[in-house]
Amino acid sequence: MPERKRVAVLADSDTRWKWGATTARRLVPDHQLTGYLLRGRATPTARQLGEVGVRAGRPTEVTCAEFLTEIARERYDVVVLALVGGAVQAVLHGARALWPAPARRPVLVTGYVGVVYEKLADGLLLRHGADLVLANSRHDAERFRAVYEGVGADAGAVTETALPFLGGAPYQPAGSRARTVVFAVQPSVPDSRADRAYLLERAAGHARKYPDREVLIKLRSKPGEHTTHLEEQPYQRLAERVRGGLPANCRLVYGNMGEVLDGADLLVTVSSTAALESLHRSIPTAVLTDLGIREALGNHHFLGSGCLASWDQLDAGLLPEGDPVWLAAQGVRPAGATSAEPAAGEDVAAHDPHTPAPHPHDPHTPHDPYALARAKIAGLLAAARLPAPAPYYTLTTAPGYLPGILARHRLAPDGTPQPGAARPEAGESRLRRRLRTHLREAARGVYRHGVQRVAPVIRRLGEL
Numbered sequence: 239m240p241e242r243k244r245v246a247v248l249a250d251s252d253t254r255w256k257w258g259a260t261t262a263r264r265l266v267p268d269h270q271l272t273g274y275l276l277r278g279r280a281t282p283t284a285r286q287l288g289e290v291g292v293r294a295g296r297p298t299e300v301t302c303a304e305f306l307t308e309i310a311r312e313r314y315d316v317v318v319l320a321l322v323g324g325a326v327q328a329v330l331h332g333a334r335a336l337w338p339a340p341a342r343r344p345v346l347v348t349g350y351v352g353v354v355y356e357k358l359a360d361g362l363l364l365r366h367g368a369d370l371v372l373a374n375s376r377h378d379a380e381r382f383r384a385v386y387e388g389v390g391a392d393a394g395a396v397t398e399t400a401l402p403f404l405g406g407a408p409y410q411p412a413g414s415r416a417r418t419v420v421f422a423v424q425p426s427v428p429d430s431r432a433d434r435a436y437l438l439e440r441a442a443g444h445a446r447k448y449p450d451r452e453v454l455i456k457l458r459s460k461p462g463e464h465t466t467h468l469e470e471q472p473y474q475r476l477a478e479r480v481r482g483g484l485p486a487n488c489r490l491v492y493g494n495m496g497e498v499l500d501g502a503d504l505l506v507t508v509s510s511t512a513a514l515e516s517l518h519r520s521i522p523t524a525v526l527t528d529l530g531i532r533e534a535l536g537n538h539h540f541l542g543s544g545c546l547a548s549w550d551q552l553d554a555g556l557l558p559e560g561d562p563v564w565l566a567a568q569g570v571r572p573a574g575a576t577s578a579e580p581a582a583g584e585d586v587a588a589h590d591p592h593t594p595a596p597h598p599h600d601p602h603t604p605h606d607p608y609a610l611a612r613a614k615i616a617g618l619l620a621a622a623r624l625p626a627p628a629p630y631y632t633l634t635t636a637p638g639y640l641p642g643i644l645a646r647h648r649l650a651p652d653g654t655p656q657p658g659a660a661r662p663e664a665g666e667s668r669l670r671r672r673l674r675t676h677l678r679e680a681a682r683g684v685y686r687h688g689v690q691r692v693a694p695v696i697r698r699l700g701e702l
Contacts, residue, residue, distance in 0.1 A: 242269055243266045243269045243270070243316060244270050244314045245262045245266050245272070245316045246271075246272045246273075246308070246309060246344070247262050247272070247273050247297075247317075247320060248274045248275075248317070248319055248320065248329070249273070249275060249297070249321065250276040250278055250320070250322060250325060252282035252286040252287060253351050254320035255275065255297065256351075257349075257351040257401075258318045260402035261320070261349065261372065261399075264399070264402045264608040264611075265318075265347065266615065269316075272298075272312075273295065273296075274298050274305055275299045276300065276305070276321060277299050277301050289492060301648065301660070303332075303648055304660050307655075310336050315344060316347060320348075320349075321348070323360065323362075323363075323364030323365055324364055324643045325647065326364055327367070327631060327644075328643060328646070328649055331629060331640075331652075332654075334367075334627045334629070334653050335652060335653035337626050338626050340624065340625050342622070342624070345615055345618045345619060348365050348370070349365075349370075349372030349373070349374070351511070352401065352510075353514070354378055354381075355533065355538065358381065362386065363386075363391075367629030367630065368395055369395060369614075369624070369627075370395055372399045373399065374568075375567060376398055376567055377567045377568055378398075378569075379396055382396045386630075391630040397610060397611045397614060398569075399608050401511070401514060401569065402608075404515060404518040404570070405496070405518070408520055409502075409521040411503070416504040416522065417452065418503050420454045420456050420498055420502040420505050420506065421437075421441045421506045421507070422456045422512040422513075423455060423507075424510050428508065428529055431471045433529055434473065436528070436529075437508070437528070438477060438480060441453055441455060441506070442484050442485060442488050445484075446488075447553055452487050452488075454489060455477070456491055457490055457491065460474070473490065477490060499519060502521055503521070503522065504521070504557060505522070506526065507525060507526065508525070508536070508537055509525065509536030509537045509539060514568065517560045517565060517570050517572060518572060519572075520572045522559060523558060523560060524545060524547040525540040525546050525558075526549065527547060527548050528549055531546065542563075543560055543561055543565075543568075544561035545559075545560055546558075569607065
């Protein structure tokens, strides 16, 4: 019986932990998972980790330097970097410092947790140097390769896959009218208090107009918690200021998005990745145009999707349906399409990772979006040695940019940890470790209070 592969996932937020862990299961079905959380402002709470729906033990919180120490000591086969671009770049340069010549080292994998609608070149070049850069669709893969080839960098790492958490039961219509409407809000889109209050008021207005419908405001986090993006204007506080209060059939909800979608008849959002999850299940999906179709909002990504709509149109009874051509380009296969892809939470161990990868767009073969990536990883694992990671950004190509990125993660310009960056805990008492943990949590609380309470007040005073 072959030995189970050892996989490490390093994530910096709740949603990236979800992406990283589910991606690991798609790439290496029979594996032993070790989870790590990169210490920072978005480090998720135990509640947030439990809500994402990943069945795994509590990840260990580490700094970048501590993680590099871990992967140097432990013999991991695959390392999944579910991080923002700058953190990925830091780990890649740290890995290059660990293995400056061809060696037996882990396969390095990275990618994006959802819709890529901003900072395309910046984010991609910060991820260059990984063995696999996963693209969630044919559309993304083409864009990623164009960026790398445009700067003369090797684009061979770009690998078309799909969002790993697409799945769930196909939608069963509730007659000709929506019964449950889910408004999937986002932490930072839109960012202004007035725009967020407007959207909340429109959702409440929809509930008042249709008292037989249930309108759920799906929240990402509770006040004081952070996600991938800062949330300076939490909907919980805005709900307290809704004129007349929220109607009885409109309420704020938390929980795993897949479970919330189980009962949805209409998904409404500005530009959340939840729209792709909804479309995958053939649930009517609306991407709001009320605030315009703008790059800053991310809803421009859905041009041609057939889902762009306003609250006025939804109030009039519109139930948008996704355009099949657009969906195919985005890697979304609506419920009922032939697919070898397991649903979220399904046991993926039965899927043979050694099966030859079919052509990704051959209509005569079952669709397995991760077959090509698994084949690439199998080939890399079979090699006696792998070359040193070779990021595009070096002290030659980006001497005024790279050192600052590495310094933020306490790495020297050559990728080695700065003195004292990796704190040894051997011999340290349990009381001292616990005290440090509490102090760290207290500092995060002060920071989050400043972001959500103090900063908005200072901005308003500055506008007087």
